[in-house]
Every structure is written in structure tokens, then in C-alpha cells.
Amino acid sequence: MKPETNGSxxxxxxxxxxxxxxxxxxxxxxxxxxxxxxxxxxxxxxxFQFSNIVSILLSTSVIxxxxxxxxxxxxxxxxxxxxxxxxxxxxxxxxxFVVTWGLPTPLGxxxxxxxxxxxxxxxxxxxxxxxxxSFIATLAMMMIAKGLALVISGTxxxxxxxxxxxxxxxxxxxxxxxxxxxxxLIFFFMAxxxxxxxxxxxxxxxxxxxxxxxxxxxLSGVNVDRWKVIIYTIAGLxxxxxxxxxxxxxxxxxxxxxxxxxxxxxxxxxxxxxxxSGGKGTMVGxxxxxxxxxxxxxxxxxxxxxQEWQTxxxxxxxxxxxxxxxxxxxxxx
Amino acid sequence: xxxxxxEEETSSDEERDPDKLYIPIVSKGFQHQFWQAVKQGAEQxxxxxxxxxxxxxxxxxxxxxxxxxxxxxALDKDPDALGFAALDSQAAIPVLQGAADAxxxxxxxxxxxxxxxxxxxxxxxxxxxxALAADKMAELIGEEGKVALIVHDQTSVxxxxxxxxxxxxxxxxxxxxxxxxxxxxxGDHLKSTDLAKTIMQAHPDLDxxxxxxxxxxxxxxxxxxEAGKEGEVTIVGxxxxxxxIDAIKDGVMAGAITQNPIGIGYETVKAAxxxxxxxxxxxxxxxxxxxxxxxxIDDDEIQAVLYE
Numbered sequence: 001m002k003p004e005t006n007g008s009x010x011x012x013x014x015x016x017x018x019x020x021x022x023x024x025x026x027x028x029x030x031x032x033x034x035x036x037x038x039x040x041x042x043x044x045x046x047x048f049q050f051s052n053i054v055s056i057l058l059s060t061s062v063i064x065x066x067x068x069x070x071x072x073x074x075x076x077x078x079x080x081x082x083x084x085x086x087x088x089x090x091x092x093x094x095x096x097f098v099v100t101w102g103l104p105t106p107l108g109x110x111x112x113x114x115x116x117x118x119x120x121x122x123x124x125x126x127x128x129x130x131x132x133x134s135f136i137a138t139l140a141m142m143m144i145a146k147g148l149a150l151v152i153s154g155t156x157x158x159x160x161x162x163x164x165x166x167x168x169x170x171x172x173x174x175x176x177x178x179x180x181x182x183x184x185l186i187f188f189f190m191a192x193x194x195x196x197x198x199x200x201x202x203x204x205x206x207x208x209x210x211x212x213x214x215x216x217x218x219l220s221g222v223n224v225d226r227w228k229v230i231i232y233t234i235a236g237l238x239x240x241x242x243x244x245x246x247x248x249x250x251x252x253x254x255x256x257x258x259x260x261x262x263x264x265x266x267x268x269x270x271x272x273x274x275x276x277s278g279g280k281g282t283m284v285g286x287x288x289x290x291x292x293x294x295x296x297x298x299x300x301x302x303x304x305x306x307q308e309w310q311t312x313x314x315x316x317x318x319x320x321x322x323x324x325x326x327x328x329x330x331x332x333x
Numbered sequence: 334x335x336x337x338x339x340e341e342e343t344s345s346d347e348e349r350d351p352d353k354l355y356i357p358i359v360s361k362g363f364q365h366q367f368w369q370a371v372k373q374g375a376e377q378x379x380x381x382x383x384x385x386x387x388x389x390x391x392x393x394x395x396x397x398x399x400x401x402x403x404x405x406x407a408l409d410k411d412p413d414a415l416g417f418a419a420l421d422s423q424a425a426i427p428v429l430q431g432a433a434d435a436x437x438x439x440x441x442x443x444x445x446x447x448x449x450x451x452x453x454x455x456x457x458x459x460x461x462x463x464a465l466a467a468d469k470m471a472e473l474i475g476e477e478g479k480v481a482l483i484v485h486d487q488t489s490v491x492x493x494x495x496x497x498x499x500x501x502x503x504x505x506x507x508x509x510x511x512x513x514x515x516x517x518x519x520g521d522h523l524k525s526t527d528l529a530k531t532i533m534q535a536h537p538d539l540d541x542x543x544x545x546x547x548x549x550x551x552x553x554x555x556x557x558x559e560a561g562k563e564g565e566v567t568i569v570g571x572x573x574x575x576x577x578i579d580a581i582k583d584g585v586m587a588g589a590i591t592q593n594p595i596g597i598g599y600e601t602v603k604a605a606x607x608x609x610x611x612x613x614x615x616x617x618x619x620x621x622x623x624x625x626x627x628x629x630i631d632d633d634e635i636q637a638v639l640y641e
Contacts, residue, residue: 052534059527250522302535307516
């Protein structure tokens with residue numbers, strides 16, 4: 001076997017499907033999702049019901065949108081640890097604009113989303129202009145956002161009780177008759193929006209270029225620093241949308257939440273086949289990754305698997321998702 | 334800035350009556366309704382026993398260092414006893430050790446201090462409080478059916494005590510009630526919402542839900558609302574807060590347990606006075622708790638212990 005290693009590598013080539021290698025990873029993730037759905041449907045009659053599928057989608061929406069945003073950053077071979085607490089800051093700011101200042105809800109929501117973009121922009125500036133590694137820059141932003149959320153709110157939750165219709169942003173149904181909450185529709189809209197940016201625009205092209213080979217991109221005359229700031233800002237926009245949805249779902253801004261959400265978002269991105277070493281990834285993959293996480297936790301809860309074990313299982317899934325990515329890279333190398 | 338903070342807290346310092354016992358109380362905060370109620374109870378006791386107290390605390394419960402400064406300042410005034418609610422029970426030990434060595438009795442309140450430095454701790458008996466929640470739940474669902482719990486965490490003393498207090502009471506007294514699931518949401522409103530929804534999906538015939546703190550209870554309320562099961566599932570909560578009060582008034586939540594901050598303040602001062610006078614003080618003082626629902630939420634006694 002061993003002396004043939006080189007030979008077998010060559011022989012494996014015909015097995016490669018005539019599609020882009022990223023697509024294989026996505027197919028694998030999608031297949032895992034289907035397998036999970038089938039497994040839980042058989043295991044419990046309470047799993048595959050319209051109401052449960054809707055609540056899985058709803059519980060995916062906030063983390064899912066965070067994950068979509070952080071996908072951009074991870075494709076550039078960076079990381080954004082601030083998305084969880086920045087999301088909380090956005091929800092607090094939305095509450096300040098709408099409840100405390102009494103601005104019209106749409107304007108308050110817009111400003112809340114822009115708070116996320118601003119946080120992203122600042123992280124981007126720290127990474128691109130100050131040359132601080134993204135891990136550190138966004139770790140700092142995580143703390144800044146957490147602190148600001150607490151300071152601005154006075155450490156107390158702000159309620160939207162007197163803002164009629166605020167909870168409808170996430171929980172209402174914009175399409176009459178279709179019992180799917182808006183949060184789910186917004187999640188899919190953001191996924192399509194992210195997908196278009198990534199695959200059809202110059203921003204997307206530079207996102208991949210920077211992640212594949214930053215130096216080469218720079219040498220070919222691209223203003224890498226400027227694009228990085230733009231990419232982090234876009235990721236921040238997604239964070240802002242997630243923050244508004246969270247506030248709407250809770251009908252309040254809870255300044256103490258958000259820590260740990262960034263890790264769930266990053267896990268969804270990784271399970272979806274986006275490589276932490278940059279240059280590869282898709283929005284569809286991230287959507288599937290986020291869905292795998294929620295289907296897993298939902299299914300295990302319905303089966304009454306103790307919560308401690310649910311966490312262990314998700315950890316194991318992440319290991320295998322990354323291992324699959326490494327195997328694929330070895331094959332294509 | 335320090336001067337600005339000191340203004341409101343030390344006003345009584347100058348006019349200290351040398352003939353009265355002096356007991357400074359260092360709390361975890363002073364702005365929140367909860368701490369204002371503790372202060373009220375402490376003042377009641379101070380009047381009753383004719384002692385001098387001061388009540389102070391940092392602005393937020395994260396300011397451990399500021400609380401340390403307040404603690405040191407309080408001890409510098411050479412008090413007869415000290416009331417203390419530790420933000421960080423470890424951090425305070427060296428300073429408290431100094432006070433104990435100087436023979437100043439220390440009364441811990443709200444949350445304990447590690448070790449045997451305080452002569453007593455005046456706090457809520459969380460186990461007993463949750464047992465009362467279990468009784469109320471049983472009564473509301475007719476002593477039979479399926480009940481699930483959303484607990485804030487499985488490692489802290491309050492999380493464990495509230496969970497076990499509820500479970501043990503159910504097991505002992507209500508054989509026809511089945512506990513179908515216990516999940517932990519970290520007190521995170523959103524996670525608790527998703528947890529509670531899934532539990533209802535797994536057990537469509539669920540009769541009751543217990544949420545062990547504010548975030549957990551609100552999570553359950555959100556979940557029941559999102560699932561459109563208002564009135565079908567009986568919710569009993571713990572703690573107070575605007576959303577819980579609203580949910581009880583709306584009828585989505587049946588009722589909740591609230592701690593008794595006035596009692597905490599009162600018992601702290603009383604225990605300090607007893608200790609100074611050389612009386613025996615129990616190791617733990619249960620400061621009591623209340624169950625509130627639509628029927629009594631507007632009573633003065635309950636209004637005094639609710640905090641938004």
C-alpha cells in the first residue's frame with residue numbers, strides 16, 4: 001500500500017466530480033442536514049411537524065444572520081469575535097433610538113443596523129490600517145461593545161412595550177396566509193443578499209482574493225486595506241440586522257446577552273465548509289451549517305438528550321466538518 | 334469623580350451620634366429597586382433598635398474594585414459591626430479578615446462570603462422558595478400532569494437550589510406530576526425561549542412550566558406566546574421585573590416567587606445588633622419570600638418587594 005501512495009493519489013483523480021471543490025463540501029453538508037432530518041423524523045413523531053420546522057428556522061435566524069456576516073471576514077482569512085456583543089449593542093442602540101429618543105421605528109431600526117456597520121468599520125480600520133491581527137482587534141471590539149451596551153443601557157433592559165408592532169418585525173408574517181415569521185424570511189433574504197455580494201460583485205472577488213493570497217492581491221494593485229474596511233463594515237451590517245431581530249423577538253434590549261453567540265456563528269460557518277484559512281466559502285454553506293446546528297440541538301432536545309451531551313455532540317460535529325475540509329484540501333493539493 | 338460619588342452616600346457620616354452603635358452596610362448596588370428595598374428594611378431595623386447605619390453600594394454589580402474601596406472606607410470609620418453583600422466573595426476576604434481580627438462582627442447578606450468570616454448570612458432560602466413554586470404549580474394544574482423546567486444554570490448555588498427545591502417538592506408531594514424535562518438557558522432570554530419552544534414541541538400535552546429566574550421565566554413566556562399556547566400551559570416564574578409583572582397582569586404567567594429584599598435589609602441590621610450585644614445568631618437567616626399573582630400583585634406588601 002505505502003509505496004503506492006503517489007500512484008493512488010493520481011488514481012483518485014477520476015473520482016473527482018466535475019464541479020468546483022467547494023461544492024463538494026457543500027453537498028456533504030447538505031447531505032448531513034438531510035440525514036439528520038430523516039434521523040430525527042424517525043426517532044420522534046414530534047420532530048417533523050410544520051410548527052417545529054418553523055421554530056427551528058426561527059431559532060436559526062439570529063445566529064444565522066450573524067454567521068452570514070462573519071463568513072465574509074473568515075473568507076478573507078480573518079475572524080470577527082465581536083459579532084455577538086456588537087449585536088447586543090445594536091439592539092440596545094435600537095431601543096435607545098426608538099424608546100428613549102422616540103424616533104419613528106423604521107428610522108430607529110435603520111440607525112440600529114448602522115451601529116453594527118460602524119462597529120464593523122472600526123474593527124476593519126483596526127485590522128487594515130493599524131495592522132492589528134483580526135483576532136485581537138475584534139476581541140477588543142467584543143469588549144468595547146459589551147461595555148458600551150451596559151453603559152448605554154445603564155445595565156438594565158430597555159423594553160419596547162410601548163412601541164406597538166415592534167415584535168412584529170421578527171414575529172409577524174409579512175405574507176398573509178403563510179405562517180412563516182418575518183425573521184425567517186429576513187434570514188433567507190440576507191443569505192441571498194450576501195450570496196450576491198460574494199459571487200457577483202467586485203467586493204466578493206476581492207474578499208476571495210485577499211483570503212487566498214493577500215500579498216499577491218496587494219501586488220496586483222488592489223487597495224487591500226480599503227477593501228478590508230468595506231468587508232468588515234458589511235459584516236457589521238449583518239450584525240446590526242441580527243441585533244434588531246433579537247430585540248424584536250424579545251421585545252426588549254437585554255444588555256447582558258450576546259457573549260458566546262459569536263462562537264456559535266463561527267461554528268456554523270465552519271460546519272458550512274468555509275475554511276478558517278481563508279479563500280473559500282459560500283453563503284449557502286453557512287445557511288446549511290447554521291441549520292445543521294439548530295436541527296441537531298432541536299432534535300436532541302426533543303429526544304430529551306441531556307443538555308450537557310448536546311454540547312458534546314455539536315463539538316464532535318465541528319471536528320468532523322473541519323476534518324472533511326482538510327481531507328478535501330489534501331486531495332485537491 | 335470620587336467626590337461626586339461620595340456625596341449621596343456619606344451624608345450621615347458627619348452627624349454621627351457618638352452614643353449610638355454605628356453599622357455601615359455595603360451592598361451590591363443602591364439604584365435598583367431591589368437594593369432600595371433592602372435599604373428600606375435596614376432603615377426600619379435601624380430605627381427600631383436605635384442604631385446608626387449608612388447604606389452604600391457601587392453603581393453596577395460589576396464594580397468589584399469600587400465596592401472594595403467602599404468596604405475599606407467603611408471599616409476606617411471604626412464601626413461596631415458591618416453588613417456586607419459581596420460582589421466577589423473571594424476578593425473581599427483579606428479586608429474582611431482585617432475587620433474580623435479587629436473584632437468587628439460581619440453580617441453577610443444576599444449572597445454569602447466563602448469561609449467562616451461572617452457570623453451569619455441573611456438571604457433567601459432558594460430551595461424553600463422553589464418548593465413553594467412547586468406547590469403553586471401543583472395547585473394550578475390540579476396535582477397531575479406534565480411539567481418542565483427552564484433553569485438559569487446547573488452550577489451556581491441559586492440555580493441548583495431552585496431546581497432541586499422544585500424537583501424534590503414535586504417528587505415528595507405530587508406523585509401524579511411528571512417532570513418531563515429540565516433544561517438550562519443560562520438566564521439568556523433568547524436561548525430560554527428556544528429551549529422552551531422545543532420542550533413544548535417534544536411534549537405537546539405539557540401542563541406547566543417553571544422558569545427559575547427572570548431570564549428563564551421570560552423565555553418561557555415568549556415561547557408560549559410564539560407557540561400560541563397562552564392559557565394552555567401554566568407558567569410559574571421566579572424573581573421580578575417589568576416583563577414578568579406584565580405577563581402576570583396579562584394572564585400569560587400564573588404567578589411568580591419574589592425574594593424579600595426588605596426582610597434581607599431588616600434581618601441584616603438585626604443580626605448585627607444581636608452580635609454586638611453578644612446574643613447568639615443563627616448561622617443562616619432565611620429572610621423569606623412571597624408568591625405573587627393577579628390576586629395580590631397590587632397589595633402594598635407585594636408592591637414593596639417587586640422590582641422592575
